[in-house]
Amino acid sequence: MAKRILCMGSINIDLTMFMKRMPDVGESVVTDNFATFPGGKGGNQAAVAATLGGEVRYFTKLGDDVFSAELTAGLKARGVDMSRVITLPGDTAGVAMIRVDEQGRNSISFTAGANAKLTPEDVRAHQDAFDGCDILLITMEIQPATVYEAIRVAREKGMTVIIDPSPVPAGGIPADICRMIDYAKPNETEAETLTGVPVRDMESAAVAYEKLAAMGIRTPILSLSDKGAFTVLEGKPIALAPLKVSAIDSTAAGDVFLGAFAASLSRGMAPEACLRFANTAAALSTTRKGAQSSIPSLAEVEAAL
Ligand code: RIB
Numbered sequence: 503m504a505k506r507i508l509c510m511g512s513i514n515i516d517l518t519m520f521m522k523r524m525p526d527v528g529e530s531v532v533t534d535n536f537a538t539f540p541g542g543k544g545g546n547q548a549a550v551a552a553t554l555g556g557e558v559r560y561f562t563k564l565g566d567d568v569f570s571a572e573l574t575a576g577l578k579a580r581g582v583d584m585s586r587v588i589t590l591p592g593d594t595a596g597v598a599m600i601r602v603d604e605q606g607r608n609s610i611s612f613t614a615g616a617n618a619k620l621t622p623e624d625v626r627a628h629q630d631a632f633d634g635c636d637i638l639l640i641t642m643e644i645q646p647a648t649v650y651e652a653i654r655v656a657r658e659k660g661m662t663v664i665i666d667p668s669p670v671p672a673g674g675i676p677a678d679i680c681r682m683i684d685y686a687k688p689n690e691t692e693a694e695t696l697t698g699v700p701v702r703d704m705e706s707a708a709v710a711y712e713k714l715a716a717m718g719i720r721t722p723i724l725s726l727s728d729k730g731a732f733t734v735l736e737g738k739p740i741a742l743a744p745l746k747v748s749a750i751d752s753t754a755a756g757d758v759f760l761g762a763f764a765a766s767l768s769r770g771m772a773p774e775a776c777l778r779f780a781n782t783a784a785a786l787s788t789t790r791k792g793a794q795s796s797i798p799s800l801a802e803v804e805a806a807l
Contacts, residue, residue, distance in 0.1 A: 505768040506557045508632055508661070510652050511544020511641030512617040513562060513577070514596035515569040516793050518753070522604050539753075539792030540576045542596050542617070543641035543666060546754045549794045550761025551639065552580040554783065554803065556768045559583040561631045561652075562644070563616040563624070565593030570616070576794065586631040588624070590616045596643070606749040606788060617644050622651035629655045637662045639764045641757075646671040650679050657682045662767070666760050670695040681718035687760050688714070689725050704741045707732035723763075723777070725756055731781055735773050742777055745785035745806065754793035759784035762803065782806045 520535040540549070544562065552558040560582055564570035566589055573595050574584050598612035625648055632638070638656035640663070642649055649665070656663050664685040667675060670692050675683075690701040697713035699706055707724045711732060714722035723733040728749070731742040762783035766776040783803045790796035798806075 504555070504557055504770070505636035506559065506634055507551050507637045507639050507764055507768055508635035508656075509544055509548035509551065509558055509560050509582070509639045510562060510644070510649070511547065511666070512542040512596045512612070512614050512643035513545035513560075513564060513573050514542035514598045514612055514614075514617075514643075515539075515573060516541035516598045516600050516753070518600040518602060518792065520602045520751075520791070524601055524603050524609055537792065539795050540573050541598055541754065541793035542573070543643050543668060543757050544617075545573060545577060546757035546793045546797075547639055547641065547666070547761035547764070548582045549577055549580050550758050550783070550797050551765040551768070552577075552582045553797050554762050554765040554800050556761075556765035559586060559631070559635060561586045561628065563588045563590050563593070563620045564595050565589070565616045566591050567594040569595040569597070586628065588620075588628075590619060593619065600753055602751050602753060602791075606752050608751070608753045610753070612643065614643055620644055620648050622647045624648070625651040625655055632656060632659050632661065635661060637664060637764055637768055639664045639760065641666040642668055642671060650676065653679055653682050664760065664764050664767075666756065667692050667696065668756065675717075677718065683719045685721045685723060685763070686714065686719045687723045687725055687756065687763070689756055690727065693724050701726065703729060704732055708739065721773070725759055725784075727752070731759070731777065733777065740774060740777065742781045745782055747785045747789050749788035751791045751796065752788050754796060755784045755788050757793065758787040758797060778807065779803060
């Protein structure tokens, strides 16, 4: 039987502008290419996991604005159980402002809205939302203290903990929390912030991996944008080469990677096969615009594999 996934983290509406190049500080760059997409690292990962065969429940706070309603409906349509989401009257969903340049690279700023109002006390008070779930898939665009409490509850309930440490909180992740994490997937920047090692290639990724493992994280997985990903499974270093695709928008590629990893793990695939599945799904997502709009189908991932 498939394991069930509890997702936590931000659900945002993405206001995205596609432009030739990013503006410098103090500079304006004009574009007529604008679109809105359902996003948020947590929302994206839940949408991916549900689309790629996972059974997914969500726990966060949203508002009663049009964005919250639209985002909730979109996740429900993908099969995500949204019954445990708390609605705050007068509040809003998160909003992300995203710029994507001609090479598909992005820069993101965001405000978490009601997502940020989920407290550690809420997590304890609603810990029955974790019941019946086997995997916690969590991202950090909410209060770090809330993330840590969720990880504690998940461990108490014997769940597997998968985290996207994005963004890395000031001061890093506490040592006792690191030891409760089964899988953490930092990108190059996040890995550098957590370890102090500038991650540029597979060699430096291996050095950062060792530091993350020494912090107590059971399996760090480093995603390296267009250079692939690096981890170690059962003592064997695994350097995943990137798939050759024509990338137009890398927004949410990391979310697609981790959502696909969690979905395949929940379906009983071996970790190494999960990584290849995730790497393929992430690459395919960069060939389409937007966050949740870029998620490939299960058939597409399997065909590409
Ligand atoms: O990882 C991409 C996501 O980061 C976007 O969808 C945006 O909402 C931000 O949370």
